[in-house]
Amino acid sequence: MYLTTLVNLIIAIVVFVISITAMIISAYEKETKASIWSLIFALSLPIPFLLPAFIPAVAGSVYPVSIIIITSLVLLAFLYNPKQKKFAPVKPAMQHDERETMFSRRELEPGSKRYQDYYTTHPEHHDPDKKWRQKPGLLNSDSLFYHPVSFAAAEASFETIGKLGPFIDGPVKKIQQKLSAKDLTHFIKKWMLKQGIADIGVAEMQPYHYYHTKGRGSAYNQAITPQHKYGVALTVEMDESMINAAPKGSAVMESAEKYLKSGVPAVQLATFLREMGYDAKAHIDGNYELICPLVARDAALGEIGRMGLLMTPGQGPRVRIAVVTTNAPLVLSKPASIAYSMNEFCTYCKKCAAVCPGQAISFDERKMNDGILRWKINSESCFTYWQTAGTDCGRCMAVCPYAHANNLLHNAVRSGIRYSKLFRRVAVILDDLFYGKRPVSKSMPNWIPQAKS
Ligand code: SF4
Ligand code: SF4
Structure with missing residues (x-):
């Protein structure tokens, strides 16, 4: 067996094992669509890599080397990460007001002084809040x-x-x-x-x-x-x-x-x-x-x-x-x-x-x-x-x-x-x-x- 045929066979097995593992995990998670797609991948993706092992004419051609090169290029493309930035949190200059959060606004009793004070200073919240107050509630x-x-x-x-x-x-x-x-x-x-x-x-x-x-x-x-x-x-x-x-x-x-x-x-x-x-x-x-x-x-x-x-x-x-x-x-x-x-x-x-x-x-x-x-x-x-x-x-x-x-x-x-x-x-x-x-x-x-x- 050519070395390139062997390499193709190994790639086929790896692809199959990964896809079947994904299928088993998806089935366990009761994700039917994900299981079906994983099975389709398991049955189809290895095919190009199996051809040299089953068709002698293909094994003797440039096909096995070409497919190894293409696979390597795809892998390199995934590994290439030109602009990987480090986590740099942006620091806002302002502080928020807890009174403006929805949980605070929810606690405002219509008719109370707190309620009146809030909507006097935040009239923009009055209509949106009226809308959710008409709903049944949490x-x-x-x-x-x-x-x-x-x-x-x-x-x-x-x-x-x-x-x-x-x-x-x-x-x-x-x-x-x-x-x-x-x-x-x-x-x-x-x-x-x-x-x-x-x-x-x-x-x-x-x-x-x-x-x-x-x-x-x-x-x-x-x-x-x-x-x-x-x-x-x-x-x-x-x-x-x-x-x-x-x-x-x-x-x-x-x-x-x-x-x-x-x-x-x-x-x-x-x-x-x-x-x-x-x-x-x-x-x-x-x-x-x-x-x-x-x-x-x-x-x-x-x-x-x-x-x-x-x-x-x-x-x-x-x-x-x-x-x-x-x-x-x-x-x-x-x-x-x-x-x-x-x-x-x-x-x-x-x-x-x-x-x-x-x-x-x-x-x-x-x-x-x-x-x-x-x-x-x-x-x-x-x-x-x-x-x-x-x-x-x-x-x-x-x-x-x-x-x-x-x-x-x-x-x-x-x-x-x-x-x-x-x-x-x-x-x-x-x-x-x-x-x-x-x-x-x-x-x-x-x-x-x-x-x-
Ligand atoms: S938070 Fe980001 S990753 Fe999560 S569903 Fe929304 S867009 Fe997608
Ligand atoms: S309505 Fe539901 S889905 Fe939309 S932001 Fe709120 S929690 Fe998320």
Whole structure:
């Protein structure tokens, strides 16, 4: 056998094994379309490489060498990455006002002084807010996706998070335990990861991380004074099978649960640091003084994507975040260790914008918004849909190619996207082929029962 024939045979086997592996994983994920395409690839792609082994005339011709050269050139094209930029977060100059967020506006009681004051200073929000106030509302029994069991489970998680409120801050032990920044950071990371956190990073707190004024609860209207040097950002992975059914009830149930699952260790970590003699505060659902995705981005955990959420290298946007701010000595995470790639991928992929039921996500290029180049979602449109659906939707998160399950196939694709400019373009095409340009919402996991009333 010619050496070139042997090389062709090896390439055929590699291509076949990769395609069959993709088929098996897709079948396991119940992605029928992806399995069929993987099978088609497994049966067709090896054919050109098998010809020299079965047709002697082909083996003796220039064909085997030519096909090896073409394959090598294609591989080199994927490896060639001329403008791979390092992750360089843009630092906005301004601070946001928590009172302007949708969650704060939702708490305004029509007729109250707070309500009147807000819409007097923000008349531009009056009409859009009137629109969503006419909808049934989050977790409401008249909403589009009302599902008693999942809604009750979501409510239970939100109620439990609410009970954590008094523990986000507290007295600091007078005696300070001395540990080097390196040892303390190492301990915190190991301890948090041991508890099931997906990732953790440390950022140096900047004014733009903080809201300038409180917008919720009894502290409404109070100025926020940044007190801490460091922000420890924690991400918790959301279950793909729950999110894939978005905007149905399992999505809000999962969302609430992971707010809780990120909130508990954040409270625990802040308490630990205070026990060690360092001022620390947890920022968890319902009790934020800062914008978690920005802190997490600067803690080297990811980038902010087209849908305005943190995109992590491992789970894409399928995470919930909590932050602990502190003055304890810590080592900053190195943003340069993450290659700039997700934002570029988002410029090719517009899947979240295509499926968004609220038409809240832009199809355009990034624009200057509040002094930084970014995609800005239309919060009013998004929230109006939440109020209609009764859930926090999550359709954008469910279809994001970066949010596929944490397994061999998808981790390999995510690595390819990170390191290869050409692969970013190909991955968008493959994702459309395997999962559809506008993937349909899946059924909720069948262990979540329907209730009869
Ligand atoms: S949560 Fe739903 S409505 Fe909001 S941006 Fe995402 S897809 Fe659109
Ligand atoms: S769906 Fe596509 S465009 Fe939207 S955030 Fe994910 S990767 Fe970016």
